[in-house]
Structures are given as structure tokens and as C-alpha cells.
Amino acid sequence: MEDTIAAIGPLDETAMAAARALQARLTKPAGSLGALEDLSIRLAGLAGTCPPPLPEPAAVAVFAGDHGVHAQGVTPWPQEVTAQMVANFLAGGAVVNAFARQTGATVTVVDVGVRHGPLTPRETPHEPATGVPAGPGAPRLVTANVRSGTRDMTVEPALTGAEVRRAVEVGIRVAGELCDAGAGILVTGDMGIGNTTPAAALVAVFTGADPAEVTGRGTGVDDVTYARKIEVIRRALARHRPDPADPLGVLAAVGGLEHAALVGFILGGAARRVPVLLDGVNAVAAALAAVALAPDAVHALVAGHRSAEPGARAGLLRLGLSPVIDLGLRLGEGTGALLAFPVVAAAVRVLHEVATFDSAGVAEK
Numbered sequence: 001m002e003d004t005i006a007a008i009g010p011l012d013e014t015a016m017a018a019a020r021a022l023q024a025r026l027t028k029p030a031g032s033l034g035a036l037e038d039l040s041i042r043l044a045g046l047a048g049t050c051p052p053p054l055p056e057p058a059a060v061a062v063f064a065g066d067h068g069v070h071a072q073g074v075t076p077w078p079q080e081v082t083a084q085m086v087a088n089f090l091a092g093g094a095v096v097n098a099f100a101r102q103t104g105a106t107v108t109v110v111d112v113g114v115r116h117g118p119l120t121p122r123e124t125p126h127e128p129a130t131g132v133p134a135g136p137g138a139p140r141l142v143t144a145n146v147r148s149g150t151r152d153m154t155v156e157p158a159l160t161g162a163e164v165r166r167a168v169e170v171g172i173r174v175a176g177e178l179c180d181a182g183a184g185i186l187v188t189g190d191m192g193i194g195n196t197t198p199a200a201a202l203v204a205v206f207t208g209a210d211p212a213e214v215t216g217r218g219t220g221v222d223d224v225t226y227a228r229k230i231e232v233i234r235r236a237l238a239r240h241r242p243d244p245a246d247p248l249g250v251l252a253a254v255g256g257l258e259h260a261a262l263v264g265f266i267l268g269g270a271a272r273r274v275p276v277l278l279d280g281v282n283a284v285a286a287a288l289a290a291v292a293l294a295p296d297a298v299h300a301l302v303a304g305h306r307s308a309e310p311g312a313r314a315g316l317l318r319l320g321l322s323p324v325i326d327l328g329l330r331l332g333e334g335t336g337a338l339l340a341f342p343v344v345a346a347a348v349r350v351l352h353e354v355a356t357f358d359s360a361g362v363a364e365k
Contacts, residue, residue: 008296033347039324058103112261115148200215203311280336325340
């Protein structure tokens, strides 16, 4: 982990200046592509070259874990659904699989803390319920279970320091493997029944916001459950009083195994200078912790979408990131980020393929 953090650096100003100059010479009015121009310039700075490499193919990593705080009644969904959804991912039948097929992305499912199982890699992936053949690009399973779910954060710390470190290093390793396999952009995914509760707790710590301001309804809980969820987060924060200056300690107190692994995934991408496309509130919560550990990691982050979860909105504001799309999504899995991926790729493609005024023989004003 320390070596990865040490490898994360600032944007390359020379590459960014070259990208700005190139944008000004392309056959379009200056600034006419709005936020896409700013994004392409930042990605040039991340890569250290202009134009930057096309951010493709996309590789989604769905980190899965269970949560001891589930015992506090923060969601009506049974905990077994986490493992069942992992099986659905591997069978290709989830929304993330459909969106990955649409965008040509690979899907890697990482069991970092699933309680129910056992989960084992499949030698022959099942065909999804839709009848779409699994094929050579079928999802794969990485078994890296640190422990079978976290402890109940209202009673004791969710994780030990050693467990947090192991989970972070799982994420770093997965990021490295995907980059080595040729991924041009990493996409964050998550699965864990009850995980928006620790996510909201993490956001509250790192933004200083009141839990009521950053806690959402997750899977769509009723008013009674929603009020209970906020109270559970208040109790956990009052018990542990986590210090945002100690990001690993915050993760140990109130985080989830998938959050810790996502921290590592973000750090791993940033160290490789590969963009990391954030999904919803769980990814944003992890991003806050990652940037607390390595401030320059923020330069690798692209906010895929504006989640309906208030914690995601507060977290993006703190990170200074503007979402690519806003469709009111709150599913997780990496779905919103995948929908944003073609837009991010298009921003960079402009620098590669659009003619300049000189090369096209077009007069400038």
C-alpha cells in the first residue's frame, strides 16, 4: 500500500498545456464541447502526454461484501442476496452485465467479504437468464475473502486495522491485474446488502456533514427503516468518534470490506495513471478515503454519474468532481459509471481524430 501511495503524483502541466493548445486548434468554436474539453485536458495531464491514450477498453471490478450492521434492520433485504447477486453477476444476468456487453467492458467480481457461500470460480460460466451466451468475455470471479462480512459497527469496530489493510491491498492487486491485461479505464462496482449504511457513515466523517444530510434510502426503504438507518449511523459515529485524519482508522470503525477494497482499486489506478470511473455512493465514499490517504489520487477520478443518494452528491462536492451524467440512478454495481464510459471515451477521441483548422483548410475567425 505504501509503495502504491508513493507512486501517485500530480498532473503533468506540460501535457495539459499541449491539450489546451490542441483544443484551440480543432475545427470547432473554442469551448463548444464544454466539460468534455476540460475532461480531455485533465486526462492528458494524468497520462503525461497529449493526446492521452484512448480510455478503453473499460474494466469493471465489482467488489462484494456483507455487513454486520445488517442486524440493526437498516434494510428489508435478506443478507443472502449478496451471494445470490454474485452468482447472478457470474451468470451474466445483472444490469451491470447488460451494460458491460453494450460498452464492451469486462466484468470482474471480487469476493472480498461475502458471508454466504462458498463462492468458487466457475470453469464454465452459466448462460444468463436472458439467453445471451456467456462467451470468452464472461465475468470472472476473484476469491479474496478477508473475512465473512464486517462486524456490527454499532457494537464494535467493523474491521481490524489488519483486515482493512488486507482489503485495500486486494483492490490494489485487482487494479494492477486489470491494467496489466490492457484496461484503459477502471470502473468501480460494488455489491453488499446494507452497504449504503457504512457508505453514509464514511461520507459523514470525511465531509463533516450530519448523518441525516448524507443518508439515503438505498434500496428504497420505508420511512421507519430510513429513520432507523440514520439513528444507527449516529450511534456508530458516537461510539467510535472516527478521525478523518486517520483514513484507515475510519474504514476500520465504520467501513465495509468492499469500501476498503475500492480504496485500493482507486489508489492502484491512480498509481498507474489510469483513469478511475466512479459509480455511486459506495464508490464516492471510498474515493473520499483514498484521497485522504493520497490527495493526488483525485486527479485520476472521473465521476460517472450523480447518484440519487445524497451522500454521493455531498462526496462529489467535497472531491470537486462534476458528474458526467445525471439520470437519478441508485443501483450500484458500476451501472451508472458504465453508462458514462462512452462519453469519457468520446472526450479523448476528439483529441485523436478531429482535424485542426490548418489540416482541414478551414478558415479561423
